[in-house]
Amino acid sequence: MAAVGASATLLTNTKSTAEPVRPVANFPPSVWGDLFLSFSLDNSMMEEYAEAMEEPKEQVRRFILDLTMDSNKKLSLIYTVHRLGLTYMFLKEIEAQLDRLFKEFSLEDYVELDLYTISINFQAFRHLGYKLPCDVFNKFKNDDSNTFKDSITSDVRGMLGLYESAQLRLKGEKILDEASAFAETKLKSLVNTLEGSLAQQVKQSLRRPFHQGMPMVEARLYFSNYQEECSAHDSILKLAKLHFNYLQLQQKEELRIVSQWWKDMRFQETTPYIRDRVPEIYLWILGLYFEPRYSLARIIATKITLFLVVLDDTYDAYATIEEIRLLTDAINRWDISAMNQIPEYIRPFYKILLDEYAELEKQLAKEGRANSVIASKEAFQDIARGYLEEAEWANSGYVASFPEYMKNGLITSAYNVISKSALVGMGEIVSEDALAWYESHPQILQASELISRLQDDVMTYQRERGQSATGVDSYIKTYGVSEKVAIDELKEMIENAWKEINDGCLKPREVSMDLLAPILNLARMIDVVYRYDDGFTFPGKTLKEYITLLFVGSSPM
Numbered sequence: 269m270a271a272v273g274a275s276a277t278l279l280t281n282t283k284s285t286a287e288p289v290r291p292v293a294n295f296p297p298s299v300w301g302d303l304f305l306s307f308s309l310d311n312s313m314m315e316e317y318a319e320a321m322e323e324p325k326e327q328v329r330r331f332i333l334d335l336t337m338d339s340n341k342k343l344s345l346i347y348t349v350h351r352l353g354l355t356y357m358f359l360k361e362i363e364a365q366l367d368r369l370f371k372e373f374s375l376e377d378y379v380e381l382d383l384y385t386i387s388i389n390f391q392a393f394r395h396l397g398y399k400l401p402c403d404v405f406n407k408f409k410n411d412d413s414n415t416f417k418d419s420i421t422s423d424v425r426g427m428l429g430l431y432e433s434a435q436l437r438l439k440g441e442k443i444l445d446e447a448s449a450f451a452e453t454k455l456k457s458l459v460n461t462l463e464g465s466l467a468q469q470v471k472q473s474l475r476r477p478f479h480q481g482m483p484m485v486e487a488r489l490y491f492s493n494y495q496e497e498c499s500a501h502d503s504i505l506k507l508a509k510l511h512f513n514y515l516q517l518q519q520k521e522e523l524r525i526v527s528q529w530w531k532d533m534r535f536q537e538t539t540p541y542i543r544d545r546v547p548e549i550y551l552w553i554l555g556l557y558f559e560p561r562y563s564l565a566r567i568i569a570t571k572i573t574l575f576l577v578v579l580d581d582t583y584d585a586y587a588t589i590e591e592i593r594l595l596t597d598a599i600n601r602w603d604i605s606a607m608n609q610i611p612e613y614i615r616p617f618y619k620i621l622l623d624e625y626a627e628l629e630k631q632l633a634k635e636g637r638a639n640s641v642i643a644s645k646e647a648f649q650d651i652a653r654g655y656l657e658e659a660e661w662a663n664s665g666y667v668a669s670f671p672e673y674m675k676n677g678l679i680t681s682a683y684n685v686i687s688k689s690a691l692v693g694m695g696e697i698v699s700e701d702a703l704a705w706y707e708s709h710p711q712i713l714q715a716s717e718l719i720s721r722l723q724d725d726v727m728t729y730q731r732e733r734g735q736s737a738t739g740v741d742s743y744i745k746t747y748g749v750s751e752k753v754a755i756d757e758l759k760e761m762i763e764n765a766w767k768e769i770n771d772g773c774l775k776p777r778e779v780s781m782d783l784l785a786p787i788l789n790l791a792r793m794i795d796v797v798y799r800y801d802d803g804f805t806f807p808g809k810t811l812k813e814y815i816t817l818l819f820v821g822s823s824p825m
């Protein structure tokens with residue numbers, strides 16, 4: 269439900285009885301205005317950065333391949349490379365090293381290692397898909413129980429590593445459930461006694477662990493807060509900074525392109541009641557993949573997600589139920605002749621929607637890949653039907669049972685349509701098989717959708733009270749529990765869904781990590797936007813901070 273509660277009032281019908289009564293959402297305006305329209309890309313700068321990256325890149329490659337390097341050092345190096353967002357440059361080399369080290373793994377080798385080293389090794393393996401057993405942490409437990417020894421609390425870096433490791437847990441890994449709660453409590457109790465970079469690292473992790481963070485932002489924060497770790501190899505830090513500056517130029521250009529498109533399409537004039545959030549939606553999509561090769565994919569996925577914003581806000585915050593029915597029917601028909609049946613204010617949107625998809629279909633047909641556009645279009649039609657269902661429920665005051673709510677809620681989470689749209693511009697790796705896998709609505713995608721739906725519901729339900737029933741209301745009604753119990757249960761479902769996502773990213777994988785990444789990263793972006801508030805409706809905090817850090821702040825060299 270698009271928070272009409274931003275400042276909800278109902279227009280009373282004083283003029284004529286023909287004028288429908290509409291909610292007035294009064295969403296806060298854009299924080300950015302036209303700022304990103306004025307960017308002008310300097311191609312020669314990009315080339316300079318690309319050239320300057322070559323030497324440190326080769327040095328880092330040599331470090332990764334160095335067979336004389338101690339295995340703990342090697343894993344620490346791989347971990348640093350990963351946190352800096354550089355894995356994609358050395359994927360083959362990293363996997364070759366990890367394959368070898370993983371085969372050599374023996375629990376006995378871990379008996380002498382300290383908590384910090386173990387946690388770095390654990391994360392290096394798990395982040396890259398290798399299931400190092402959680403038993404490596406056993407020696408820090410009290411005998412006969414899952415509780416941890418108090419003696420480890422004086423090792424702050426170790427505790428921080430334990431907390432970060434626990435975010436990678438799977439179903440049944442009780443020791444890591446305990447580790448997460450234990451480390452979080454202890455770190456919170458001592459964070460204010462810390463100083464310098466360690467204090468920054470603990471604050472960063474408590475605010476949002478790396479595994480739940482947006483990869484680009486995490487990379488940027490890593491070289492600010494982990495100077496010592498990065499400077500073990502000068503070339504890594506050098507490469508990371510050049511890489512960030514290179515990406516920043518490319519991404520500012522993409523942001524300019526989508527901002528210009530948004531302006532040219534005049535959505536803000538034809539549908540002024542919507543949330544004007546171009547940089548925020550671009551950020552959301554950038555969260556899915558930041559690699560330079562996905563530039564076109566980001567532009568396409570951003571445009572389609574902006575269509576969703578118009579649709580969501582039209583259904584939730586402006587249209588009458590009759591108008592919603594007509595628009596849903598027109599979207600199902602997907603035919604320009606259906607334009608006459610919908611209200612005038614939404615016709616420009618409908619036309620642009622059809623035109624953009626037709627153009628995409630034409631472009632991708634040339635590469636024999638129009639199927640991905642069709643998959644995205646069908647998912648778009650599906651979500652329109654899902655939004656209609658929600659609107660019908662709200663209109664009749666019906667509170668669906670929780671299973672019924674979730675069936676529709678996974679659709680309205682938007683993550684099915686966004687993930688399929690994310691594939692459109694990704695190129696050849698989106699094979700027929702890959703698309704068929706997405707179409708099968710795999711468990712990991714369902715988990716990401718569940719996180720999206722329920723994290724939004726848990727965060728916004730107080731404010732949306734009285735507008736339309738959320739998952740919290742359905743849960744209370746179905747199971748007869750208190751609000752607090754319902755929220756706790758939904759949070760546990762979110763936690764379990766994260767475990768499924770973690771499992772789905774481990775090797776052997778159903779599809780390549782490139783294709784899984786958007787699904788994993790969509791779950792991360794929900795955490796970014798909704799952990800502390802409804803950051804999309806009110807983007808003045810986290811999202812403003814992230815957009816500033818990535819696109820407005822000065823470059824780190």
Ligand SMILES: CC(C)=CCC/C(C)=C/CC/C(C)=C/COP(=O)(O)OP(=O)(O)O
Binds near residue numbers: 552
């Ligand atoms: C469910 C969810 C958070 C989806 C995010 C995916 C996404 C970027 C969708 C585009 C439309 C949008 C921003 C909906 C969230 O607003 P809302 O809080 O009003 O969503 P709702 O109307 O589905 O509750």
